[in-house]
Amino acid sequence: MKLSDIDLNLFVVFNAIYTEGNLTRAGEIIGITQPAVSNSLSRLRSLFDDPLFVRTADGMIPTPVAQNIIGSIRQGLELFRSSVQESEQFDPKLSDKRFRISMSDLQQAVYLPNLVKSMKHYAPNTAAECYQVRRRDLNIELASGNLDLAFDVALTPDPQIKQVQLKSIPQVCAVRKDHPLIKDQLSLEHYLALEHLHISSRRGGLGIVDLALGKMGEKRKIAIRTQHYMCAPQLIAGSNLAVTVPLNFATFLKNVVPVKFLPLPFDVQELQTHLYWHESTDKDQANQWLRKIIIQQGSDSATPTE
DSSP, X not given: OOXXXXXXXXXXXXXXHHHHSOHHHXXXXXXXXHHHHHHHHHHHHHHHTSOOEEEEXXXXXXXXXXXXXXXXXXXXXXXXXHHHHHHSOOOTTTOOOEEEEEOOHHHHHHHHHHHHHHHHHHOTXXXXXXXXXXXXXXXXXXXXXXXXXXXXXXXXXXXXXXXXXXXXXXXXXXXXXXXXXXXXXXXXXXXXXXXXXXXXXXXXXXXXXXHHHHHTTOOOEEXXXXXXGGGHHHHHHTSSOEEEEEHHHHHHXXXXXXXXXXXXXXXXXXXXXXXXXXXGGTTOHHXXXXXXXXXXXXXXXXXXXX
8 A cells, every 4th residue: 555545634533533532522623523533534444454443431442453553653743743843933023923822810910911021022923812711621722723822720631731830829818908907917817807709710619728727627708709810909909808819919919909918827739830732832933932931931840741
């Protein structure tokens, strides 16, 4: 059989099915319909004279033949990707690329101002679209190319998703500047006496502050629960509410409204933010350039992990 007789796109489909174990998700990643994936799988089965994947209750399970060839196929696809990306020279001063980044409203408030400043200085014609993608959809969006980068907490490792941990940020308590109860120090007694604003993307459940207090046998009073950080400035400045937030967001608050923030009188896990990208863009010059800027602006360890 001649290589020229083989549709190389079939190997892209093979890799997607092997990775996802599901024909529909494989199609979403590479941007084709489920029937098209099924058709490609039929052609692959004919090409290798093997079922390649067996449908089970746990998904599409690869046969021994599929397991034997996946390594070589992935190496070949990576060589193709690298060749294409290396041929696409990225000049920040001339590029008009539009970057797509998944960020929560907290991450936009904390990271976006400096990021935009750097982009406008070094790459004035580039643009950015920032929105939050649901966590369960991140891998598909990165793999399909709909996203260039994503900010999020530590997630379950995926062999095709690369990441680097940005700087860990301590938590502090913020209240309005003339709060009647809180002066220049914050005791545990005062903290527990406050009414709190709790910010979480989830509709229910405890936060890391409540878990830390629970280990001490204590509980705070949550008066307001919301999913969005950007309502915090006016809520805190116009009431006696307190909010526990990362230090860099507390600094943002202080620059917007008259608030003050103090160290917590108990130990709480620091906020850990990770930057994610798909392995197919690891050597992409534009993606590398933007990652470098973000990592330089706030990273404890710039060693990527898989």
